[in-house]
Amino acid sequence: MFYLWRRSQVPVKQPIKISRIDNLIIFLTCILISIISSYKLLLISPLNSEDIFSWLLTFTEILISSGVLIFVSKKENPTISSRQIFLIITLLLAVQVMKLALASTISPLSMIIPPALIISQGMGSITALAWVSIASFSWPDPANAINNNLFFILLVCSSVVSLLGGRIRSRAQLLQLSFFVPIGSFLSQWILIGKDKISLTNKQDFVLANGDIFSDSLLLAIVMLFTILSIPIFESIFGLLTKARLLELADKEKPLIRRLSLEAPGTFEHTLLICGLAEEATRMIGGDIDLIKTGALYHDVGKLHAPNWFIENQDGSKNPHDELDDPIKSAEVLQAHVDEGLKFARKNRLPKLIANFIPEHQGTLKMGYFFQKAKEKNLDINEYYFRYKGPIPQSKETAILMLADGCEAALRAMNINASDKEALETISNIIYSRQKDGQLDDSNLSKGEIFLIKRAFLNVWKRIRHRRIQYPTTKNNTFS
Ligand SMILES: [Fe+2]
Ligand SMILES: [Fe+2]
Numbered sequence: 411m412f413y414l415w416r417r418s419q420v421p422v423k424q425p426i427k428i429s430r431i432d433n434l435i436i437f438l439t440c441i442l443i444s445i446i447s448s449y450k451l452l453l454i455s456p457l458n459s460e461d462i463f464s465w466l467l468t469f470t471e472i473l474i475s476s477g478v479l480i481f482v483s484k485k486e487n488p489t490i491s492s493r494q495i496f497l498i499i500t501l502l503l504a505v506q507v508m509k510l511a512l513a514s515t516i517s518p519l520s521m522i523i524p525p526a527l528i529i530s531q532g533m534g535s536i537t538a539l540a541w542v543s544i545a546s547f548s549w550p551d552p553a554n555a556i557n558n559n560l561f562f563i564l565l566v567c568s569s570v571v572s573l574l575g576g577r578i579r580s581r582a583q584l585l586q587l588s589f590f591v592p593i594g595s596f597l598s599q600w601i602l603i604g605k606d607k608i609s610l611t612n613k614q615d616f617v618l619a620n621g622d623i624f625s626d627s628l629l630l631a632i633v634m635l636f637t638i639l640s641i642p643i644f645e646s647i648f649g650l651l652t653k654a655r656l657l658e659l660a661d662k663e664k665p666l667i668r669r670l671s672l673e674a675p676g677t678f679e680h681t682l683l684i685c686g687l688a689e690e691a692t693r694m695i696g697g698d699i700d701l702i703k704t705g706a707l708y709h710d711v712g713k714l715h716a717p718n719w720f721i722e723n724q725d726g727s728k729n730p731h732d733e734l735d736d737p738i739k740s741a742e743v744l745q746a747h748v749d750e751g752l753k754f755a756r757k758n759r760l761p762k763l764i765a766n767f768i769p770e771h772q773g774t775l776k777m778g779y780f781f782q783k784a785k786e787k788n789l790d791i792n793e794y795y796f797r798y799k800g801p802i803p804q805s806k807e808t809a810i811l812m813l814a815d816g817c818e819a820a821l822r823a824m825n826i827n828a829s830d831k832e833a834l835e836t837i838s839n840i841i842y843s844r845q846k847d848g849q850l851d852d853s854n855l856s857k858g859e860i861f862l863i864k865r866a867f868l869n870v871w872k873r874i875r876h877r878r879i880q881y882p883t884t885k886n887n888t889f890s
Contacts, residue, residue, distance in 0.1 A: 432492035439499045440476040444469045446506045475544045476502065482540040483533055489763065489805065494533060497648045498541060501525040505545050517626040518564055519595055522546060524637040526568045527587070530575025531641060532650030538572035559602040567595050579653045579700070581638070588634035596627035651761045656700040659708075659764065666711055666758050676722030677713045680818060681706065686873075687814035687821075691866035692807060695859045702807045705767035708760060709811055712751025712768060719743050737784040741777050741796050748772055748798060770808035771815050772798040773849040802849050809853030813863060816840045821871050833871045837864050 428436075451465040476499065483490055483498055508521050522545050530538035546564060571591055578584055600623055644650055662668070671678040685706045692702045717723045719730050731740045748769050755765035774797050781796035803809035817840050824833060841864060844850060855863075 428492045428495070432496070436480065436492070436495055436499055439496070439503055440473055440480075443476055443499070443503050443506055444472040446503070446510065447472045472544075475547070479537075479540050479544050483537040486534045486536045490533065491649060491762075493648050494650065497644070497650075498529060498533065498537065501529065502541065502545055517629065518546075518560065519567060519626065520630045520633045522564060523568050523571050523591065523630060524633045526572050527575050527584075527634065527637055528641065528644055528650075530572045531578070531584075531652040531654075532644065532648065535573050535576030538575060539569060542568040542572055560599070563595060563598045563602065566598070567591055570594075577653070579657055581654050584638045584641075584654070585635075588631060588638055591634065592627040592631035595630060596623060599623040599626065645761075646759070649762055651701070651763050653700055655761070656704045656764075659760070660700070660704040662707075666714075666754060667707060669714060670711055674713050674717035674720070674723050676725070677710050677717065677720060680722050681710060683822065683874075684709070684811070684814045684818050687818060687867055687870050688807075688810050690870050691810045691814065691863040694862040694866040695806065695810075695855075697806050697810070701763060702810060705764050705807060706811055706814070708751075708755065708764055709767045709771045709815070710747065710751070711754045712747035712749065714754065715746060715750040716743060720747070731780075737780040737787065738791065738795060740780045740783075744777050744780070745798060766804065767808055767811055769799070770801060770803045770805075771811045772800075773802040773812055773844075774798055774800040775812075775844075775847070775849060802851060803853045806853055806855055806859070809850050809855050810863060812849060813841050813844060814867070816844060817867050821867070821874065824871070826875060828875075830868060830872070834864060834868050837867045837871075 448465055448468040451461065451468060454461055479498065479502070480495055483495060487494070505521050505525060508516070509518070512521075522542060525545070526538050526542050529541050542565070546561070546568070571587065574587060578587065603623065641650075641652065642655075645652060645655055662671070667678075670681065685703055688702045688706045689699055692699050713720050713723075718727075721729070731743075734740060751768040752765060754760075755768060776793065777796045777798070781793065784791050784796065803812050817837050820836050820840060821833065824836065841860060845860070850860075
C-alpha cells in the first residue's frame, strides 16, 4: 500500500530521446572541455607520475562535472532537446577557452554572468546555477586569474542573475538586470577589493592589472546588454522558450489569435474559458502557468481552416455535418483541426513546446458522437478511424489542457442552480473517463494532482456561476 501511495505521488519522469550522434557530439565536447581545462597541468617539465595522476584527477573531475550539469538540466527540463544541451555545453567550452585566452585582460565576471543569464532564461535557474558552479570551479589557472574576494563576488552576482533570470517575465526587467548587476559588482568590488588595499595580496593583481574596477563593471554591463539583444537569436536557433517570448506569444493582438477571434468567435470564447480553467489548475499543482496560458490560446487554431464545422461557431445555423451525412468524413474534419493547427504553428514559427499542445490536447480521444452515428448506420468500421491520431499528453500542462477542454462545454452548459456537488461530479466523471481511456498515462500527473485539478475546475465553475447570476436592479438603475 505504502509503495503504491508513494508511486502515485512521485511522478516518473519520461526519459529524453536523444540520438546516438547527438550523444556522441555532446560527449566529445565534454572531453574537449576537460582537456582544455586541465592540459596546463601536463606542461610541467620534468613530468613525473604524480603530475600525471593529478592531471588525470582534474580531467575526470571536469568530465564528471559536465555529466552532472547535463543530468541537472535534464531533471529541470524533462523535454530539453539535444540542441539545448549542446548550447549549455558549448557555452561552458567557450568560457573555458576565453578564460585561457583572455584571463589576464578580462574580468571573470564578464565571462560567466552573461552565459548564466542565457541559460537561466532558456533552461531555468537550477541549470544556470549548476552551470555557474562548474564554470567557476573548473578554472584552468586559479592562482593567477582569480582571488578569493573576486571569486565570492562572481558567485554572488552570477547566482543572483541565475535566480532572477529564470523568473524574469519581460525584456524591460532584463534591461534593469543588466543595469543593476554591474552596479552591484562595482560597489562590491570597490568595498571588498579596491578600497581595502591593506588586504591586497599578489593574487589581487588581476583586478589592479585591468586598470580599475569601473572599466570591469562597464564591460560587464556592455556584454550583458549585448547578450540581452542576442537572446531572440538564441531563442530561434536553439528553440529556447523564455518567459518574455511566452508572454509575447500570449498577446491577443498576435495575427493568428486576432484571426481566431474574428473568424471563429465561438472557438475564441471557448479558448478564453479554457485558459481560465487551465491556469487555475496549473497554479494549484505548481506547474508552468505562462506555458499553459500560451499553449491554451493556440490549442484550437486549426479550427480556422473550417470554423463553421465546429459546433461552437454554428450560432444556430445549419450544421454542415448533417448535410454531409458521412461520419467517417466528419471524423476527418475533426482530425484536420489538429493537422491544420500544426501547419499554422509551423507557418507562424511557434515554439515546439507550444505546438505540442495542438495534438496532445486531443490525444487519442474517441470522437464518440460520430462513432455512434457510424454504428447507427450499421457501418462496419474500426474504432481506430474515430480516434484522434495523438500522441497522448506528454506533460502535465498538456494533460491539464485536455481535461480543461473536456470539462469546458459541460461546465458552460450546466444549470445555474446546480450545486457544487453536482459540478464536481460532472468534472470527476469527465476526468475519470480520460484516465480510464489511458489518455493521462504519459503525463506524469499523480493522483494527488488530479484531485487538485478537480478542485481548481470547481473553483472556476463557481466563478462562472457567480458571473451568470443577475444582480437585482432597482427602479433607479445605477450600474455603479
Ligand atoms: Fe481541439
Ligand atoms: Fe478546444
